[in-house]
Amino acid sequence: MNHLSLIIKREYLTKVRNKSFIIMTFLSPFIFVGIFALVAYLSSLNSDTVRKISILDETGLFTDEFNSSPHMQYKILQNISLEAAKKQAEIEEDYGLLFIPKTENLEDLSKKITFYSEDSPSLSMMSDINSMLETKVNTLKLKEAGIDSETIKSLHIDINTNQETFKGKETSKLGSGLKLAFGAAAGYLLFMFIIIYGNMIMRSVIEEKTSRVIEVIISSVKPRVLLLGKIFGTTLAGITQFLVWVVLILVLMTVVTSIFGIDAASASPSQQIMENSIDGGTQQVLHDVMLEINNLPILNLIVMFILFFVGGYLLYASLYASVGAAVDSETDTQQFMMPILMPLILAVYVGFFTVMDNPHGTVSQVFSYIPFTSPVVMLMRIPFGVPVWQQIISVVILFSSFIGMVWFAAKIYRVGILMYGKKPTYKEIFKWLKY
Template sequence: MNHLPLIIKREYLTKVRNKSFIVMTFLSPLIFVGIFALVAYLSNINNDTVRKISVLDESGIFVNEFNSTPHMQYNMLSGIQVQDAKKIAENGEIYGLLYIPKTESLDELSKKITFYSEDSPSLSLMNDINNLLEDRVNTLKLKEAGIDSETIRNLHINISANQETFQGKETSKLGSGLKLIFGGAAGYLLFMFIIIYGNMIMRSVIEEKTSRVIEVIISSVKPRTLLLGKIFGTTLAGITQFIVWVVLIMVLMTVVTSLFGIDASAGSPSQQVLENSVNGGTQQIMQDVMLEINNLPVTNLIIMFILFFIGGYLLYASLYASVGAAVDSETDTQQFMMPILMPLILAVYVGFFTVIDNPHGAVSQVFSYIPFTSPVVMLMRIPFGVPLWQQLISVFILFATFIAMVWFAAKIYRVGILMYGKKPTYKEIFKWLKY
């Protein structure tokens, strides 16, 4: 193990001095920010589009119901046939025609209303139109039944139950959403980090093996030491690149948004909701958000994120390194990648479809202890409140499995690193473990 620091330093410097590594370190944030700026710019253009809709209301029920907005202009038609209205809309700069026929009953009317357009309209547009029509028709239906719709609205009471833990801590309805965002982001970040930098370790092993450099190194260094050095060195290089990405993306996004006046949230549903819920509504949302952020165990989240992030990556990195040692080219790795990726993919699915629904259920708990899925699943469970002893047990199992996996991976690494010209099978790799 005396050579371990030297190997780590060599691997780290080899990676960070590589031209492609340097180029991608600085080019990736530029591409990311460029895509962000392009999407935001196109969204702003899309939001500036004014849609003109003609309304032919033969029933006379909705004459005063359609009010134009900055992005939606309604033109009420009268005294013409529907076929003529369709030709006018089709030949002019009209987005669509809403045809409301005259019928004998409201029930019949609800089935006869038609929206004509050149292509399929957006779901949000049709929802807005349908809601407007539905409100008016329901109001008239209540009047036909001799019921005052305004009285019903006044008698309607909205209930939002207060949320509080048994220990007396207040929570809000936004709590689950914030916890889900953090857990999902943490799990997905680990998932991507493992895939990107695990492949980097695997390619590094394959390159040294094919160039026969490994034969010189292995003569003075034990395979296990070399394996650990590659894992730790590449990990440090990956963390360095990740930190540079975060810093550059934050700086570039600040510069781009200030220079070009891009509003990333313009036109988004959340932004529109906030604009509509002025004064008290917006203030209440902000209060709920701050309340939930204060209730989150931030220190616990950060510490456990680091531990699971490191443990999960090291575990999978040892598997990637052993695969790289077993093959001669990157194309030969495909048969061995599926068993490695399947637990990761399973962890993401379990996290999003099980933890979200019941973070303390049996399935969630079991997968948060299995070392190949615990980094993702436990990270998604922690924001919802997991006892510290469960977290510590999961961390212990994860790092213990990493140590055991390094022992197995080193056996594969020791034999496979000197094997050339033959594609190994699972049976042969199993034999290597016995050497």
């Protein structure tokens, strides 16, 4: 046990004192915040752009339908031909020209309206234009049929079905999406942590093996203790770096947003859609969001996130260490990486495509017990209300699998750490397990 603590301390100090580790620890938050600030700035420039659209309406029916906004200005053209209107729009560098020809009936009109522009227009803008035209055309069609469209509108009733559990807890439409977002964020964070710091462990083992330092260490320390020391030491270094990133990013984001006046919402790719949603019922959306956040098992999520995060990482870290011990260079690791990454990738796909549809289905439950996929899948399921006993069983299986995997990895580690000059095959690695 004394050896284990010494190895953990050595691995931790070796990592945190490394120049590249220190540089990336402090440089990465600046890069992240810099990219965020650049995207927000470019988005603000894009949102300040005013699009001018000329409208040539030969029917005279749509003149009052187009209302200009701060980001969209409509200009009605009169007593001008289509060709002259197109040339004028090009000369004045308008975003486009909407041509509404005069036809015998509304059915023909719906097929002949054309939008002219230099490049392909945005989908959101064309959707808005089509929506305005459809509303007017449908109103005119009702009048032709002798039906009062205003009466129909007044008789229209919107249905907003209330959602409530059998125990009387109120829910909303946003619930599933919000719960999936919480679970997906936790699963994705674990996924990235495993890949980044698992590779760090693997490279550390390869470096010590190629430098022959490992031969000196292994003479006085058991392979299993050395393996555990590397895993725990690198894990602590990774957690230290992660915490520094979180603190620095929060500080830098606060400084950037306050000094440069960058609004995080301005980084949204569709500001106009957000403006439309504000007009259509923001208070209800905010109410639903707060309601669902209050309904989330926050304490349960935090505790299980820590357990699955630690257990999942330790499980995969032991595999990364054994791969590093089996090869002589990082290029030789490629043949062994796919079997390690496939369960992680499978867990992400299962989480998104099964938990989203049925979080308590057979597939979701099975994969939330398999140790190689449970850290991601179970974290996605917990916000939907998973019984505590199921969570405990999954955690027990995960940590039991880690203990078994350490035994498995230590056998590979014991033989592979002293093997040089030969790329091992799966058959040879299987033989090492028998030694």
